[in-house]
Amino acid sequence: MDGFAAVDYELGRQVLQRGIAALYLIAFLSSLNQFRPLLGERGLLPAPELLDWARSSPARRRMLRPTLFLRIRYTDGRLVALCVAGMVIAAALVVGLPQLAGPWVPMVCFLGLWFGYMSISSIGQTFYGFGWEMLLLEAGFLAAFLGSSAEPPPTVIIVLFWWLLFRLEFGAGMIKIRGGREWRDLTALMYHHETQPMPGPLSRQAHLLPAWFHRTEVVGNHISQLVMPFLLFAPLAGLWIPGPVPVLIGTIAAAVIIATQLWLVLTGNFAWLNWATIVLAFSAVGIPDAGGPAASDPPWTIDGQPLPWLVATTTVGVLYVALSVPAVRNLFSRRQLMNASFNRWQLANAYGAFGTVTKERIEIVVEGTMDEDPAAATWQEYGFRGKPGDPRRIPPQIAPYHLRLDWLMWFLPLGASLDEWFTPFLARLLEADPPTLALLRTDPFEGRRPRWVRAVSYRYRFADRATHRRDGVRWVRDRRRTVIGPAELPG
Structure with missing residues (x-):
């Protein structure tokens, strides 16, 4: 310098x-x-x-x-x-x-x-x-x-x-x-x-x-x-x-x-x-x-x-x-804030991430069906672009691109409000809303309106080497409970 x-x-x-x-x-x-x-x-x-x-x-x-x-x-x-x-x-x-x-x-x-x-x-x-x-x-x-x-x-x-x-x-x-x-x-x-x-x-x-x-x-x-x-x-x-x-x-x-x-x-x-x-x-x-002695500055220059x-x-x-x-x-505060801004212009902010690490992976899987009776229906899974779903799929490289919907799906099992945006999301799926479907990797109904949708939670674990060789899966998952649904459009 x-x-x-x-x-x-x-x-x-x-x-x-x-x-x-x-x-x-x-x-x-x-x-x-x-x-x-x-x-x-x-x-x-x-x-x-x-x-x-x-x-x-x-x-x-x-x-x-x-x-x-x-x-x-x-x-x-x-x-x-x-x-x-x-x-x-x-x-x-x-x-x-x-x-x-x-x-x-x-x-x-x-x-x-x-x-x-x-x-x-x-x-x-x-x-x-x-x-x-x-x-x-x-x-x-x-x-x-x-x-x-x-x-x-x-x-x-x-x-x-x-x-x-x-x-x-x-x-x-x-x-x-x-x-x-x-x-x-x-x-x-x-x-x-x-x-x-x-x-x-x-x-x-x-x-x-x-x-x-x-x-x-x-x-x-x-x-x-x-x-x-x-x-x-x-x-x-x-x-x-x-x-x-x-x-x-x-x-x-x-x-x-x-x-x-x-x-x-x-x-x-x-x-x-x-x-x-x-x-x-x-x-x-x-x-x-590694330059030599600096030349003298021209006028109005330092x-x-x-x-x-x-x-x-x-x-x-x-x-x-x-x-x-x-x-x-x-x-240096005991109650350190993470990712906080102290002014409206978001300059000189506080940063930080992962103060705690979750020990168990719970995923919300979204499913739909064309059948009239949800109790006896055959359910099909919507595929997301980044978040885990199909146990056989290799997790993709997405970053530095940001998949906002997929990221927020991770927060749902941690206590995020279902009513804020997730319930409207399910309503858009029932409508087969094209812009919403474009956010997903796969739509099992190819643009048609499903009769019912639901959200089911699963525990996901990485498959060990023996399981991967035997079954060809990257994830092992077991179903936990139905989070929402079955739900249909009103009227």
């Missing part, structure tokens, strides 16, 4: 800008494909109803986070236009076109992505109630101030990315230490690969690894989340201590975090959470500058930073110092 210029972190800037833009591209694509059947004008939780409620009083407007749709009326067509515009801007940033201009051009592009996606997530209700939504928003806001190729990365913004990664990783580590005993006795990952929300193609193989390996996984996780985040800030010592060692220490810490996240990518589907963490970790990957740009980035830094006070308190 060279004062206001993070000259060692040009690679980090390139990965941050292009990687965050790529994640926005995926997020807008996910919304384009899923928002309308879930939250659109005829969605399971219609966003227009939420917006009408918010507009009914100033107090309610303040309860809703900022969204473009409070100023212009929501329509599904406008949602599509917003998603397409976001994807176009994000693609341009991935290619690097705005970065060829002055720093204000990529700034406007990233701020457009940030506010555009906030306009969607703010009305997304429970379908957008995931920590990686606010993580993407905060990362997009900070990426707006990374500058362009014409000047070195601003030191203050690179450090703010370290602070974001610190809150993400250290917050998750503290949630685990304060959470379930399984993280302290090193048994958490003996269950996690099997019971995680959406297993991937290699999750079963990971689950079948020996107990000593799972204990090693937990130890590695604790090192990655409780020790490495502090080393991310080692390069700051380079402002006073010459030589490449401080930068190298930060790079090693980033490499450990990246390696841990890649293992999670291989063994599960957590939307863009793991990929976002990997991208953020590259902010600490430094290549020590350390290669144009003075107006330096003022803008410094202002962001001061803003973050003020906004981060609640987040610092939360990290």
Whole structure:
């Protein structure tokens, strides 16, 4: 680092800008494909109803986070236009076109992505109630101030990315230490690969690894989340201590975090959470500058930073110092909040995940029948795109794409309300609603209306190697109870 210029972190800037833009591209694509059947004008939780409620009083407007749709009326067509515009801007940033201009051009592009996606997530209700939504928003806001190729990365913004990664990783580590005993006795990952929300193609193989390996996984996780985040800030010592060692220490810490996240990518589907963490970790990957003595700055420039740009980035830094006070308190609080925002703009948030690990996997299986008598009916199962269903099916690789319906299905056996969105979902199946059916992998009735539907709970366990060889199944399941139904359309 060279004062206001993070000259060692040009690679980090390139990965941050292009990687965050790529994640926005995926997020807008996910919304384009899923928002309308879930939250659109005829969605399971219609966003227009939420917006009408918010507009009914100033107090309610303040309860809703900022969204473009409070100023212009929501329509599904406008949602599509917003998603397409976001994807176009994000693609341009991935290619690097705005970065060829002055720093204000990529700034406007990233701020457009940030506010555009906030306009969607703010009305997304429970379908957008995931920590990686606010993580993407905060990362997009900070990426707006990374500058362009014409000047070195601003030191203050690179450090703010370290602070974001610190809150993400250290917050998750503290949630685990304060959470379930399984993280302290090193048994958490003996269950996690099997019971995680959406297993991937290699999750079963990971689950079948020996107990000593799972204990090693937990130890590695604790090192990655409780020790490495502090080393991310080692390069700051380079402002006073010459030589490449401080930068190298930060790079090693980033490499450990990246390696841990890649293992999670291989063994599960957590939307863009793991990929976002990997991208953020590259902010600490430094290549020590081997250039000669720095040339004198041209007028109105300090350390290669144009003075107006330096003022803008410094202002962001001061803003973050003020906004981060609640987040610092939360990290060291006995009642630590997980995935919490302390301001309407979702900046300087608290993060964390999996403070406890479920020991048993219960899945809700949705079935329908064309028979008149449900007691003697032959029931057929609806297939979901990501969540476990057919015991023979290999769990697919979905991430970094986000299947919102499938994710929320995981929460139903854990006590989530059935009336909020699941009952309307069953009603849509009875209507054979095409947009809703498009969210699924298979419709056993090929677009026809079933006579009855029901929801049945099963316990799922990964098949051991002998069972897999004998029966060709990946899961072994046993039926528990009927959760809802049989249900039919009224009248």
